[in-house]
Amino acid sequence: MLMNNKPVTICRCEEVGNKTIEQAIDDGARTVDAVKRATRAGMGLCQGRTCQSLVAALISCKTGQPLANLVPSTSRPPFRPVRLESLAEVGAKLLLEKEADKI
Amino acid sequence: MAEDLVIIGSGPAGLAAAVEAARAGVKVTVVDENASPGGQLFKQIHKFFGSEEHQAGIRGIDIGYRLLEECHLAKVKVMLNTAAWGIFHSSGNATTVAIKNKNDSLCSLDTKVVLLATGARENPLAFPGWTLPGVMGAGAAQTLINLHRIRPGNRVLMIGSGNVGLIVSYQLKQAGADIAAVIDIKPEIGGWGVHAAKLTRTGIPILCSHKIIEVRGLDKVEEAHVARVDREAKSIPGSEKLFKVDTVCIAVGLSPMAELAWSGGCRFAYLPELGGHVPVHNRSMETTRNNIYIAGDISGIEEASTAMEEGKIAGISIARSLGLLKNECAEELIRNKEKNLSALRGGPMGKTRKLAKEKLIRLFNIC
């Protein structure tokens, strides 16, 4: 998926380049999740929705692992950014319902 | 519990499912993060192919309007500007769908059944300069021209000669842009001949066995460097071509948008013919997680027409699982839709998908 030896940005949110990711793979990262933990690729605002397939392709290319084994890192909500206050309102309501509003 | 069925995504699969389920008496709510329903249908100003049964000759946008009207008549609740940001297992067998509206206020829908009809996303392609303004997905370009009436640029290089690349190139041309070329790394054109012929008739070159080397520009796209490739997809020295363009569109395939299914704990299978990792489902479109159904591109990249048939199967199956349709009746309806699907999955490309879809269903029963 990569075109030549010039440095290329892979994770746009966290500005992680292919060289950094290749280094992490050389250092032993074998899964999309391991690369993420080592480099922050996929930790930004879009949570890897764009770069994870590129990371998977890089790992596959460098290690020969089939793409089938390279699943995305753990999917976690929120799948769209949510404002903390909006979520807090839900929490306050839930706690009130439980009559346990302690703070 | 508030809802029988919450459908995430109001594209062709979601709306078709909503209509079928609601007609059988299911209480349906459809949520979609976009301002208008219909998913990709409203970007599709071209006429569909196929048989009459599959609305051939009708433009995508008109199919969308027809579905919306049917939803309205069947009293389906459609919540727009509403993004589903999580699905959570709540007490019993229920699912909580966490949603946020345009003003960022949050609430949740507790439902017996969830149908994920979230569609697909465009695959990225990384090359030097791909982060420059002016490089975009072909789907994004299509949204700009057909939905927002904005032409993204004046001179475009299209990467990828699949149907999306071909159709969007033609539509960009209709919107007044010049298409410098359509390139594809593969030795032959990926999309249908009719679409390719429309382009070549207007003099747009389609360069197979070519790949993008680099996009350059100071703070936006100014030129794209392309080279011919050999059989191993390596660029051939001396074959470089330079295109002066201000826009580069990427149309290198789609992947199922399946985060919600991953987080819901559904089992996946890797089937490249269907776009990569796809949730495994059974004949009823139910995933390995009880009461989570899927339909449309999330269950494998196909087309709007197959998405609608799958949506109908999901809608009917859900109505049956809720006790609102007798088994024999549902079975007959489903067999009918399966016949339609089979017809839609004709031709060499359709056949590959058909086999892959059959494999996906077989995998459901293998643990």
Next chain:
Amino acid sequence: MKKSAQAVIIGGGIIGCAAAYYLAKEIDDVILIEKKCIAGESSGANYGMVWQQTRQDGYDLAAARRSLEIYPQLCREVFDLDIEYEEKGGMTLFFTDLQAEAAKGYVEYKNSLGVPVRLLSGKETRSLEPALSSRVTGSLFCAEEAQLNPFYTTLAFARAAQKEGATIYQGVEVLSINLDRGAVCSISTSEGKIFTNHVINAAGSWAGTVGAMVGLKVPVFPHRLQSLVTEQIPKLLTRTIQGSRIARTSEEAAKTFQYAYDTTGGNRPCINQQPPAECIIESSLFYAKPTVNGNIVLGTACDFAGYNRETSYEALAVIAHMAKMIIPRLKDVNIIRSWANFDPWTADGIPIVGETGVKGFFIAAGHGTGMSHAPATGEALAGLITGSAAAIPLGEANINRFTGYREEC
């Protein structure tokens, strides 16, 4: 895969990686086996706290203090990547005057153990952390505490271990541990068999599964902690803070700091003790960790849900509510992710470290405080195995403190 080793460590979390490093310094042929990836579980999802103010007297505190001593040296001399270690002090907030009262006795007690913790007024607290709400009536502050990046620290230990000659296998699962006349002789993995006389169970929340392979009950349970992660924002907090449970009565207030005393009251925990069944989301402590990148990690909601690693709607919402109450300026910040991990839990809150009734089988697991303990634990364990002098005594952390342990052997 190698066919033999002097020692095999099971688990690529911070404890396993630290143990691998210290062991590899002393002996040849150390192998670490990790079923997922380095820092793939709890070591990759926590608040990165190296604290002493909340540690119990005895092994728990000694290990934390020893680690605070070692980390700066590791950063200077050993680690080849920046673990973002910052000694900015740690802060425990409270919210009522009754708690401030209760804190006085706690400070005296901790000072007597040599922990330089101080009591700050609400005003003093806010002069250090201006973003805190006026609900905060005071805090306990300990300057000699640090925070770090848990991923990088675990990776740094792994790389240091490799440099010392250790071999790390990721994506490899241990299937069985084989005994010969009651002593460890080999382990079978998904990639083959390794002959060894020393196996270290550093499997964190999975320590029970590994223990069962040699017929031992290892009472470590997965304590699910959930957290939120904010988008990157300009600096709002300087240091990691912990919020105590709210207390409205003097009885409750007296319990505010109970978790950091010896909670067993001198009674030994039981090997068959199960974690509490009730959901304790409402009574969970609050945490806010500002990361170097500008994200803030907010927690927590704790419960016991087996190995279910999903996050729950209710828990995420309650954390957001706590965060808004304590740090009001967070209200307009976006949440971009949540996570759940399995913090290893033991009945008395103290990890299990040391030898066992099975010759050659060692345990270093049950660390709800892995970041605070790792260097000291790794060092002490290596000392135990190689027979060199221990910097901290391991006796209190041995599994034999659990009543009923003998019968299990």
